[in-house]
Amino acid sequence: MIKPPRLKFGDTIGIISPSWGGAEMFPHRVKQGVQCLRKLGFDVRLAKHALNRKGFVSDAPENRAQDIHEMFADPDVKAIIASIGGDHSCHLLPLLDFDLIRSNPKTFMGYSDITVLNVAIWQRTGLVTFNGGTLLADFAEYPDMFEYSKEYFLKAVMGETPIGRIEPASHWTDEFLDWGEKQDQTRPRNLLPSSGWTWLKEGSAEGRLVGGCLESLQHLRGTEYWADWQDAIFFFETSEDKPSPRTVDGTLMDYQNMGVFEKIRGLLIGRPMSYSDDEKQLLRDIVVERTRGYSFPVVADMDFGHTAPQFTLPLGVTARIDSTRKRFEIVEGTVK
Structure with a gap:
């Protein structure tokens, strides 16, 4: 098992759109989610293709996989959070460089269709991944992220001790x-x-x-x-x-x-x-x-x-x- 390094306030979180192109459709949700992460104390970096939309997905599979690879390879990015789910993360599985991911462990989080990537990355690399909030759905909650979601997110990615009960x-x-x-x-x-x-x-x-x-x-x-x-x-x-x-x-x-x-x-x-x-x-x-x-x-x-x-x-x-x-x-x- 590989555990990602603990996040610290001031760290940079990268945002990817590995499935649906919802980030392009709802820019106000992107803005709200980014503001929430910054308010929590993190810097935010959007992946190159994160705000794109091509039909029912965000971009070509190669570009979506490229975003994941670049985020894992970038030493300044300490965590990766999906903008939203969808139904086509499966496009990326044959394109992913699991050796690159294994060699650059960091927090990777999302739910819904991001399940595909969470499970595949854990299965192929041993890296602990996180079934948790996405930028548009959770961090962009109006007028602010729910305290319950916020509490358990921070415990999971920053805690010096187990999450506990x-x-x-x-x-x-x-x-x-x-x-x-x-x-x-x-x-x-x-x-x-x-x-x-x-x-x-x-x-x-x-x-x-x-x-x-x-x-x-x-x-x-x-x-x-x-x-x-x-x-x-x-x-x-x-x-x-x-x-x-x-x-x-x-x-x-x-x-x-x-x-x-x-x-x-x-x-x-x-x-x-x-x-x-x-x-x-x-x-x-x-x-x-x-x-x-x-x-x-x-x-x-x-x-x-x-x-x-x-x-x-x-x-x-x-x-x-x-x-x-x-x-x-x-x-x-x-x-x-």
């Missing part, structure tokens, strides 16, 4: 205020009180965190970038496309058929975006059914993924689940 957020939202109409600049999103996480199956477990967006993980199945699930705590969440509980059931059955559930030690599920209460309960019932023959603990409705705020999850780092104490904690340091 992660507490449920007191409130959450999946409200969408149209970015194109700049409704997102008119008021803060409405927050709902949280009833906490749902402990679906009892037990205690310790293992390496591996996972991300469930739909994005599908791009890696059958490839050399597919994760090693042995002794893992598997975490997943679903995207704004809102795959139905029925669809998630089929995907989880695939994981069962592939033998993933026989290898993992625990399962964490992010709060699904745009689900009704009935759909959330159906999803919980499906997860219990799919994992019935296994003894690992399962926690649902957690604060990561496409609802906000979210905590940051480091891939490859050891975490612990204890249902008796209703406790989830990251017990290993994430940076060095």
